[in-house]
Amino acid sequence: MMTPTTTVPATVTAFDLVSGLSAQRPTLRRRLSAMAAMYADVEAARAQVERDDVLVYEFYDMGVPETSGDVAYGTSITYPGKVGDEYHMTKGHFHSVLDTGEIYFCLRGTGYMLMENPEGDWQAAEFGPGQAVYVPRRYAHRSINTSATEPLVTFFAFPGHAGHDYGTIETRGFRKLCVERDGEPVFVDNPKWAG
Numbered sequence: 233m234m235t236p237t238t239t240v241p242a243t244v245t246a247f248d249l250v251s252g253l254s255a256q257r258p259t260l261r262r263r264l265s266a267m268a269a270m271y272a273d274v275e276a277a278r279a280q281v282e283r284d285d286v287l288v289y290e291f292y293d294m295g296v297p298e299t300s301g302d303v304a305y306g307t308s309i310t311y312p313g314k315v316g317d318e319y320h321m322t323k324g325h326f327h328s329v330l331d332t333g334e335i336y337f338c339l340r341g342t343g344y345m346l347m348e349n350p351e352g353d354w355q356a357a358e359f360g361p362g363q364a365v366y367v368p369r370r371y372a373h374r375s376i377n378t379s380a381t382e383p384l385v386t387f388f389a390f391p392g393h394a395g396h397d398y399g400t401i402e403t404r405g406f407r408k409l410c411v412e413r414d415g416e417p418v419f420v421d422n423p424k425w426a427g
């Protein structure tokens with residue numbers, strides 16, 4: 233009988249359901265200065281960085297091997313706020329291996345998963361606590377926090393070999409932006425979209 237090969241031991245990690253954080257490892261943190269150019273109103277972003285280089289989001293890299301048999305996972309916490317009228321968001325990325333999906337389960341807060349594929353389709357899935365968004369293969373994805381007060385806390389999982397392609401979104405942007413109009417989030421065309 234074959235003995236299964238195990239490369240990563242079974243592990244248990246505690247994530248706080250309110251903060252989304254774990255005391256067991258440090259997060260990777262993205263401040264506004266690291267993504268000011270991604271917002272539509274770059275001047276507003278730079279002015280905010282001058283006043284206070286706010287923490288926009290943080291997340292975990294659990295160090296899972298980047299192989300197809302493994303599953304990368306962790307929590308991601310996007311803090312409330314706006315840059316001009318655009319809600320706080322993650323950088324967003326395609327997977328380097330485009331044919332890989334991802335799952336995000338919301339633990340706290342309210343927001344959207346914005347998705348688009350190279351074929352021109354885009355979707356914005358609203359989610360809140362207890363709801364999971366499935367990001368299909370080929371779709372770039374970005375978390376957006378539309379709450380004025382609460383962090384958007386999600387647990388994510390994706391194939392270990394998927395990789396991150398940040399460059400495409402950094403140069404081209406997403407087709408749509410999520411902005412506040414009359415107190416409500418709406419998706420509008422991104423005037424800077426360079427597809």
Ligand SMILES: O=P(O)(O)OC[C@H]1O[C@](O)(CO)[C@@H](O)[C@@H]1O
Binds near residue numbers: 388
């Ligand atoms: O990778 P971004 O776009 O900076 O956003 C961070 C989130 O995306 C992930 O890379 C997973 O897709 C996580 O590490 C984290 O949830």
Ligand SMILES: [Fe+2]
Binds near residue numbers: 326327373390
């Ligand atoms: Fe991803």
